Amino acid sequence: NDNYIAQLIRNDLIDDFIPYITRFNISLSSKIKESIFESNSFLLKKEPTLIEYAAFYGSIQIFQYLKLNNVELPSSLWLYTIHGRNPEIIHLLEENDVKPDDESFKECFIFSIKCHHNELSNYIKDSLMPLNESDEIDFILSSCLQNFNFISIPESFNNNTFLYYACKFNHFNIVDILLIDQNIDVNILVILKYFFFMKLY
Numbered sequence: 001n002d003n004y005i006a007q008l009i010r011n012d013l014i015d016d017f018i019p020y021i022t023r024f025n026i027s028l029s030s031k032i033k034e035s036i037f038e039s040n041s042f043l044l045k046k047e048p049t050l051i052e053y054a055a056f057y058g059s060i061q062i063f064q065y066l067k068l069n070n071v072e073l074p075s076s077l078w079l080y081t082i083h084g085r086n087p088e089i090i091h092l093l094e095e096n097d098v099k100p101d102d103e104s105f106k107e108c109f110i111f112s113i114k115c116h117h118n119e120l121s122n123y124i125k126d127s128l129m130p131l132n133e134s135d136e137i138d139f140i141l142s143s144c145l146q147n148f149n150f151i152s153i154p155e156s157f158n159n160n161t162f163l164y165y166a167c168k169f170n171h172f173n174i175v176d177i178l179l180i181d182q183n184i185d186v187n188i189l190v191i192l193k194y195f196f197f198m199k200l201y
Contacts, residue, residue, distance in 0.1 A: 005050070008062075010059065050071070051063060052076060059084070060086055060089060078101075109125060113147050121149075141153060145165045159184050162174075
């Protein structure tokens, strides 16, 4: 985005940001205008608020300034913050009891997997996302294979379930390896309670 205020936020230039918004009397609740130069798919056709944009780029100084000036902390901030990958902003959301739209945190987890921000994926999984072990493995396996994030695949899993997701998300190399190296009955019926009790994103 070539908007000047967007450039200030992206680079967390708080010393330039404050006089600029003061000089032009820009509301702290205003939005970043859509730009034809925007290249991030998450921001396409969106007009994020200043604080959402600051969260998206992990610009902690500008984020804190906006927060201290009583800018609202909406639930939408969670996905912007996950992209920004700044743990300080994550903790600020927690301290201020800001919940995501999906309070199960599954959507946040999937987005962190999609961004390949694996340290955040682990934090969300271990601290914020209440799943029992069986459901957790199926859910993580599905999210990882869907988003080509192989680092976060659980160490232990059911080979039949793994084969199911590998087929579903067109990982033919993985399917080939599983069929050659593992003792798998390709005719077995795999029933995933995941689909009955959880929303799939």
